[in-house]
Amino acid sequence: MALTRRGFVQFLARGTGAVVAVGVAWTASVSKVFREVLPSRSVAPGNQKWVMVIDLAKCDGCRDCTKACTAMHFVPPMQEWIKVFEIADNEAAGPYFLPRPCMQCDNPPCVRGCPVGATYKRTDGIVIQDDDRCIGCRNCIAQCPYSARSFNWGEPPHTAEEMARPYNVEYNYPHRKGTVEKCIFCPEHLRAGKLPACAATCKMGAIYFGDKFEDAVTNGKGETIQFTKIAKRGASFRLMEELGTEPSVYYLPPASRKYPAPDEKAQIEAAHTDMAGMAH
Amino acid sequence: MEAREQNLLRSVLENTWRFYVWVGFLIVILLWGLYAYIHQLRDGLIVTGMRDQISWGLYITNFVFFIGISHAGTLISAILRVTDTEWRTPITRMAEAITVFALCIGGPMVMIDMGRPDRMLNLFRYGRIQSPIIWDVLGVSTYLTGCILYFYIPMIPDLAFLAVQPRLASWRRRLYSTLAIGWTGTPQQKALLEKAISFMAIFIIPLAVSVHTVVSWIFAMTLRPGWNSSIFGPYFVIGAIYSGTAGVIFSMYVLRRVFHLHDYVEELHFRKLGLLLLAFSLMYLYFNINEYLTAGYKLEGSERLLMQRLFVGDYAVLFWVAQSLCVFIPAALMIAVLGIKRYHRYTIPGVVLSSALVIVGAWAKRYIIVVPTLRSPYLPSGQRLPWEWTHYHPTWVEWSITGAAVAGFALIYTLMAKLFPIVSIWETREQREKVAVSELPDEFVPSRWWKPGTVVPILAVAALLLYGRSANAAGPAKPKLPKPTAITVEWKTVPAAQAIRESVPDESTPLLPRARVFLYTGGLFSLQMPHDGSTEDDLKPSPAVAVTATLRDSSGAPISFKPMEFSAKTGLGTLAFGSRPTLADGKAQLVIKDRRYGIYPVQVVFHGDEEYAPATFDVAVDFGARPAPALPKIGVLITPYATPTIAVPFLAFYGAMWVAFIYAFGYLILWKMRGFPRAADPVSSKTPSAASRLPSVHQGFQSNFPSK
Secondary structure, eight states, X not given: OOOOHXXXXXXXXXHHHHHHHHHHHHHHHHHHHSOOOOBGGGSOSSSOOEEEEEETXXXXXXXXXXXXXHHHHTOOTTOOSSEEEEEOSSSSSOOEEEEEOOOOOSSOHHHHHXXXXXXXXXXXXXXXXXXXXXXXXXXXXXXXXXXXXXXOOSOOOOOHHHHTSOOOTTTOXXXXXXXXXXXXXXXXXXXXXXXXXXXHHOTTOOEEEEETTTTEEEETTSOEEEHHHHHHHTTOBOTTGGGTOOOSEEEEOOOSOSSOOHHHHHHHHHHHHHHHHHHO | OOHHHHHHHHHHHOOOHHHHHHHHHHHHHHHHHHHHHHHHHHHOGGXXXXXXXXXXXXXXXXXXXXXXXXXXXXXXXXXXXXXXXXXXXXXXXXXXXXXXXXXXXXXXXXXXXXXXXXXXXXXXXSOOTTXXXXXXXXXXXXXXXXXXXXXXXXXXHHHHHHTTOTTSOHHHHHHHHHHTTTOOOOHHHHHHHHHHHHHHHHHHHHHHHHXXXXXXXXXXXXXXXXXXXXXXXXXXXXXXXXXXXXXXXHHHXXXXXXXXXXXXXXXXXXXXXXXXXXXXXHHHHHHHHHHHHHHHHHOOHHHHHHHHHHXXXXXXXXXXXXXXXXXXXXXXXXXXXXXXXXXXXXXHHHHHHHHHHHHHHHHHXXXXXXXXXXXXXXXXXXXXXXXXXXXXXXXXXXXXXXXXXXXXXXXXHHHHHXXXXXXXXXXXXXXXXXXXXXXXXXXXXXXXXXXXXXXXXXXXXXXXXXXXXXXXXXXXXXXXXXXXXXXXXXXXXXXXXXHHHHHOSSSOOOSSOOOOOXXXXXXXXXXXXXXXXXXXXXGSOOOEEEEEEEOBOTTSOBOOSOEEEEEEEOSSSEXXXXXXXXXXXXXXXXXXXXXXXXXXXXXEEEOOOSSSOOEEEEEEEEOXXXXXXXXXXXXXXXXXXXXXHHHHHHHHHXXXXXXXXXXIIIIIIIIIGGGHHHHHOTTOOSOHHHHTTOOOGGGOSTTTSOOO
8 A cells, every 4th residue: 555644644543543432431431340339348337537646745655555455455475556666856856755556547558558458448547457368468567657567477375365255357356377467446445435445544644536527535534625726736747747648646746744754764763773772 | 313402302301310319409408498388387477587577588589589580581582582683592491491480489489478378369359459469469470371371382393393202201292292282383383383472472571571560569669768769660670680681691501511502502692691691780780879879869867777777787798799799790790701802711601600690699689678678667666676576587497498499490490401302492493494484375374463352351350350349349338417406505507707707806817828838738538528638728717616505593584704614525525615704694605616527415514603503504516417438539549449540550461461372372372273284284193104204394393303
């Protein structure tokens, strides 16, 4: 066939037509093929959006929250679902304590990366971990920038109390070897209208917990405050906002503390041990 | 039969005592690795050196390494085939073999790394196409299938040739003749074979690139210093091809020595492949500089610790050794032996030593990519944990399994080299005889490669991936309907504009919109909230509720100037609003401007004083309907169902690959080729005596190899 300009233009037009046709067919069929239906397990029992506010100015690093969490969920040794870090922002700034539960991100990297949907987002904002489904690939651990996930490397030690109940994602035990675990905001407590174990235990009242739709958060001392007010007036921040994970845990800055800072605390403890040593 | 072909056949026909010793040695290592794995299965991954902080180690290193090595076959074979490079023929089979066997070892490394290998099938039952792990499953399995076909299809003529070798055991001849699927070497069959091979070669190249890209995405799709890098895809692809080429050179050298293939694998091949290896080493050097200089120059907060550890800290020795082995030394060595004339005589040892260094260095490089990054997370979780929980030291189990992986690779390679001729007999002969393929008649080449039926595999793959999800899907729950409430204290909703006027009466309306810098991007992934997605949302007033309480005495007269305390009962506590005084008319008003939804009991308390007794009022105040529970539309990425924008490219790409495989192998080789032996050449049969009468070079190998 002769090489003509008309022929080439027609060839290009046919190609464009084909691309457009495929595009139209695709857009028409995509909603049928990929039905964006919310799976039933993602629907939370209530219509809430849980948030946690941690007042770093009140945290004295006693780690009662960790102990309460461990006791409530029978957390295996070497795991801390809420971990209290001792943190310093820069060389000049004094250190402070930072309790780190799971951030229950609204854009959770772990959920994005899970190959089997063993971790998923619920409509109340909780990132649930389903250890009946987890294959132990630990991609979520690699994904989580908050190091909030732990793995059962060996068979966790069991107690009779732990084994007495069948496994449920809402309390996440009995623990199984080869699966990933993390803080889940105690959905079992929330169902019963109680605070999560860590918030209920905190003697300093540093951990506030509540429903964002109620615009109220409550701490273990029974103090209820308006969430938007303390978030605003307290200049709250979320950990690593720059990563875009949109956590559900807000922190109030560790300013004007009324308890010894980590350094001082260590000194006091050292002094106590010295005293004890001298006494003996 | 030429002497060199007889020599080549000896590798298939004869076994020496050395072969048995070697195989026995490898089997011992494999069994030891198996013991280690059983140990790991029984006790869990606690027997490895991995812990919560460094949760991936040698296994993932091995996975990336072997997938990288597997790129040899693609490059040498497919690229050289597509560009019709003549010297490739003796080495294509070795290269393709490396690809298949490295994939057979690399893929299972991920399963060994899994905490619950017994739940493997969940990947298919519940697989989410949004996860990089599933991309890898899809990519590696497609690639393995393609490589097996690409290894097998060019071998068909050789298999037909081996099927009539009387010196072989009968089971082997039966195996070969089954695998040869009726190949008799007619021109039509040859045309189909060439077509299938070139078709596969074209499709294998993008597939190989995609596979190592998705391997790199396992790392690059995370928020981790050192992995959070846009260069990772090409960086891994180049690294993979580089180590793969080194693998080919090294195996070429070993096979040449073991099987005395000096007639086939000449210095030319080491020279040409050495030049390729040199080119890749320089490209890899370039990528390394890009990767580490961009991070090391800026020393950005989270990456600073990692860079410090790599350049001068904990991992510095390993880092510089890996870089030297992987890039610096081989590049320098190859420039010397390939580029400087007086050292040309060292070409073979120089290139082979370089490739050996590259293989070891590539492994160390993978380790350097995986482990130090995990050691340096944003939030190091190692506080108050024992030392071994934050530092990674591979245990004997991991080393044993790694050793077994290498031994397994060597064992498969050894056995396959015994089972199949490791140098393509028909291609090397063809190259020697300079038979032009273009002489073949054109009429047997189908003009249209696509058929309507080829859409089915794409749909099948899509259906498989979607199957698991459709089962547990259900509709969202209905939002709670606001119920009318009994009012004992008056309350009303104040419009937003009025509310803001009431709240800030003194402040005049600013002439210019307030400028503010937002250090966040608002609500992109937030759950459904009354949020228009703009960052200005927080400047807009929200509707308010005015609660008015009237305090009267028993006679009904208003009591003025008394404090009234307001509080609301929330789900977990009681929110105190503070107190307001009653005015002259006995009314106290509280305007609540909180962002609250739903109905809450508001309590108004008068605590009483000397004159008046305490009183309490309860009223249910409706703050407006709660938003319906839902996961964000825009954030479908995070939801458990398939997302078209992510699923489509993967399904389309790998679906196209499967279509290509089905066409090249299923249609061209299995289906179309059947018809030709008798139609074109009724005399030709499987008996060598009948075939040996035919003189044509196109007639396959029966004619040229008289049986004893």
